Amino acid sequence: MQNRSLSQGIFRRSLTGAALTGVMLVSQxxxxxxxxxxxxxxxxxxxxxxxxxxxxxxxxxxxxxxxxxxxxxxxxxxxxxxxxxxxxxxxxxxxxxxxxxxxxxxxxxxxxxxxxxxxxxxxxxxxxxxxxxxxxxxxxxxxxxxxxxxxxxxxxxxxxxxxxxxxxxxxxxxxxxxxxxxxxxxxxxxxxxxxxxxxxxxxxxxxxxxxxxxxxxxxxxxxxxxxxxxxxxxxxxxxxxxxxxxxxxxxxxxxxxxxxxxxxxxxxxxxxxxxxxxxxxxxxxxxxxxxxxxxxxxxxxxxxxxxxxxxxxxxxxxxxxxxxxxxxxxxxxxxxxxxxxxxxxxxxxxxxxxxxxxxxxxxxxxxxxxxxxxxxxxxxxxxxxxxxxxxxxxxQGRSMEVINYNDCFLLFKREHVGVVGINKCDTGQDVWVDTSAEGLWWYRNYQDTLSSDVQYISSQWHNFYLPGRSARMWLME
The missing domain is CATH 3.20.20.80 (Glycosidases)
Structure with a gap:
């Protein structure tokens, strides 16, 4: 079991300057x-x-x-x-x-x-x-x-x-x-x-x-x-x-x-x-x-x-x-x-x-x-x-950008094609994302390749919920 005293999931784009602007990682x-x-x-x-x-x-x-x-x-x-x-x-x-x-x-x-x-x-x-x-x-x-x-x-x-x-x-x-x-x-x-x-x-x-x-x-x-x-x-x-x-x-x-x-x-x-x-x-x-x-x-x-x-x-x-x-x-x-x-x-x-x-x-x-x-x-x-x-x-070949993170979780995207969320803590995490700022496509399903979970994005702010001790790897359909 993980340390429950770790800070739990909150919207923390103000953690650092990097988090505020997003961390873009590009590899060829x-x-x-x-x-x-x-x-x-x-x-x-x-x-x-x-x-x-x-x-x-x-x-x-x-x-x-x-x-x-x-x-x-x-x-x-x-x-x-x-x-x-x-x-x-x-x-x-x-x-x-x-x-x-x-x-x-x-x-x-x-x-x-x-x-x-x-x-x-x-x-x-x-x-x-x-x-x-x-x-x-x-x-x-x-x-x-x-x-x-x-x-x-x-x-x-x-x-x-x-x-x-x-x-x-x-x-x-x-x-x-x-x-x-x-x-x-x-x-x-x-x-x-x-x-x-x-x-x-x-x-x-x-x-x-x-x-x-x-x-x-x-x-x-x-x-x-x-x-x-x-x-x-x-x-x-x-x-x-x-x-x-x-x-x-x-x-x-x-x-x-x-x-x-x-x-x-x-x-x-x-x-x-x-x-x-x-x-x-x-x-x-x-x-x-x-x-x-x-x-x-x-x-x-x-x-x-x-x-x-x-x-x-x-x-x-x-x-x-x-x-x-x-x-x-x-x-x-x-x-x-x-x-x-x-x-x-x-x-x-x-x-x-x-x-x-x-x-x-x-x-x-x-x-x-x-x-x-x-x-x-x-x-x-x-x-x-x-x-x-x-x-x-x-x-593969898509750039990576970290969207949000704290002690418990990490959420990043692969351009508009995929989103990965990993939560190491026992408690579920609500991770709210500005989909417009992040360039995620609206009116599309993002299907998790690890479960039956589907995220349908239809507005500027979207909650990518991460259950405790789990990972999600959502691909745009």
């Missing part, structure tokens, strides 16, 4: 909705391609596609070999068929990319030769099959050796990250578990490594992949990223990095990692600054004023460089990030904000209950999500 970004089909098998995505398209998604981000073993979701983030796609989610043939099935429905495929490290196999062997003798023997035992699913190179030979990594598996050699505020420590040393775990072998961006990574990306592009999510970009130097994602690779693709921060401008993580990544690579990124504002706004005692124009003071990425969200896979699946989870009801309201606003490419996470929470299983087709996507697609 064409922000198609991305479905993060987390840990879905490739043939499952292919089978659902028509449904995914009908729900309004334009892109699908799939889990890392290369050689990896182990049934756990995190095993997909421990690559053994880039040269073949062969893991519990499918093989090269399945991946190609999935891309084709999505493309036939007008939906693009995005691939999750792990280039910072290779699999932690210290418990199996002491060398850093990848994919290792056991995997090479597996290839040899089924040579015709692996020849068929090879993306590039010759799988009769190894891919990487000890010369391609920072450090060794020698307990005296590898360095685990000890200071996450130190850029060099974070980008040159290893992600490790509890001692004596030697961690994930950290790749050195030498010419050989860079060339193999580029060959892998080009192979996926040749299949029809049009976007790349750079996992753990915080742990790679921008030099490495720019060497791999050269102009040829970036041509015709959407590249965005994952750099987790707890805030925007002024926070150490933003200033040391995210801001340099954006400026030095030109890539997009997860909008963790905006997510921090969302958490603050919906948190106990927080105020919806935090969401009026967060970008104005560096608490949101520019709209044309942002991937926006209410949850990412790391938050529910890693104990160290679960503190960032929103209350389930607040997350639903946050989704309305992310999909209703202008700016950023919204990403929706949908899993098979890997976390055990049950909240995101089949989320992609939930009724409220379908309604939000419908609103987003109908208003």
């Amino acid at each position: 970004a064409q922000a198609d909705v991305i479905l993060h089909a987390f840990n879905w098998q490739y043939d499952d995505v292919a089978e659902k391609a028509e449904e995914i398209a009908a729900l309004g998604y334009k892109k699908v981000l799939v889990s890392p596609a290369y050689k990896s073993t182990g049934s756990q979701w995190w095993a997909r983030y421990q690559p053994q070999d880039y040269r073949v796609i062969d893991n519990p989610l499918g093989d090269t043939d399945d991946f190609k068929a999935m891309v084709a099935a999505l493309e036939a429905q007008g939906v693009e495929t995005y691939a999750d990319i792990v280039f910072n490290h290779m699999a932690n196999e210290a418990s199996q062997r002491s060398d850093l030769n990848y994919p290792g003798v056991a995997v090479l023997d597996e290839y040899a035992s089924r040579q015709s099959y692996y020849d068929r699913i090879t993306l590039f190179g010759d799988v009769r030979n190894g891919l990487f050796s000890g010369n391609d990594f920072h450090g060794t598996y020698d307990p005296q050699g590898p360095q685990c990250i000890s200071d996450y505020s130190n850029v060099g420590d974070v980008q040159y040393n290893r992600l490790c578990g509890a001692a004596p775990d030697p961690g994930l072998p950290d790749l050195d961006p030498n010419n050989w490594v860079v060339e193999k990574q580029k060959q892998y990306l080009q192979a996926l592009k040749d299949f029809g992949v049009t976007g790349f999510r750079v996992d753990a970009a915080k742990h790679m130097t921008n030099y490495h990223i720019n060497q791999v994602f050269d102009e040829n690779i970036k041509q015709g693709t959407h590249v965005f990095g994952e750099i987790i921060t707890t805030g925007g401008a002024g926070s150490a993580e933003y200033d040391k990692f995210l801001a340099p990544y954006i400026s030095q690579t030109g890539h997009d990124a997860y909008d963790f600054p905006l997510f921090a504002q969302i958490r603050n706004a919906f948190g106990f005692g927080g105020s919806m004023t935090a969401l009026v124009d967060p970008g104005a003071y560096g608490q949101a990425l520019p709209g044309d460089q942002a991937v926006t969200f209410s949850v990412t896979h790391d938050i529910p699946l890693n104990d160290g990030f679960r503190y960032q989870l929103l209350d389930a009801a607040d997350e639903a309201l946050a989704n309305a904000y992310v999909l209703g606003r202008d700016g950023g490419s919204p990403l929706l996470y949908s899993d098979h209950n890997e976390s055990g929470d049950g909240r995101w299983q089949d989320l992609y087709k939930r009724d409220d999500i379908e309604g939000m996507i419908s609103f987003h697609n109908e208003t």
Whole structure:
């Protein structure tokens, strides 16, 4: 439940000068909705391609596609070999068929990319030769099959050796990250578990490594992949990223990095990692600054004023460089990030904000209950999500203007086409709007995509009532 002591809904256009005149937010970004089909098998995505398209998604981000073993979701983030796609989610043939099935429905495929490290196999062997003798023997035992699913190179030979990594598996050699505020420590040393775990072998961006990574990306592009999510970009130097994602690779693709921060401008993580990544690579990124504002706004005692124009003071990425969200896979699946989870009801309201606003490419996470929470299983087709996507697609490219707000609610419009109202408090809010000043059309129905509510505007002053703990996304009919 929310703090009932927060100021309740009243007509408050006098809150600030910005509120008096309206806050106009304009973005030219064409922000198609991305479905993060987390840990879905490739043939499952292919089978659902028509449904995914009908729900309004334009892109699908799939889990890392290369050689990896182990049934756990995190095993997909421990690559053994880039040269073949062969893991519990499918093989090269399945991946190609999935891309084709999505493309036939007008939906693009995005691939999750792990280039910072290779699999932690210290418990199996002491060398850093990848994919290792056991995997090479597996290839040899089924040579015709692996020849068929090879993306590039010759799988009769190894891919990487000890010369391609920072450090060794020698307990005296590898360095685990000890200071996450130190850029060099974070980008040159290893992600490790509890001692004596030697961690994930950290790749050195030498010419050989860079060339193999580029060959892998080009192979996926040749299949029809049009976007790349750079996992753990915080742990790679921008030099490495720019060497791999050269102009040829970036041509015709959407590249965005994952750099987790707890805030925007002024926070150490933003200033040391995210801001340099954006400026030095030109890539997009997860909008963790905006997510921090969302958490603050919906948190106990927080105020919806935090969401009026967060970008104005560096608490949101520019709209044309942002991937926006209410949850990412790391938050529910890693104990160290679960503190960032929103209350389930607040997350639903946050989704309305992310999909209703202008700016950023919204990403929706949908899993098979890997976390055990049950909240995101089949989320992609939930009724409220379908309604939000419908609103987003109908208003895409329309400018956004905040009409009214207070601690409890935020009301904004997308030109005359749509109106979004979000009320975080328990008590309903009466929000009176001067429809003439706001340019809303008279004698037209505005139908809520989330409920049966219809607003018929027929006079200058109109009350957009917002029930407690709810969102409305009204589209003009």
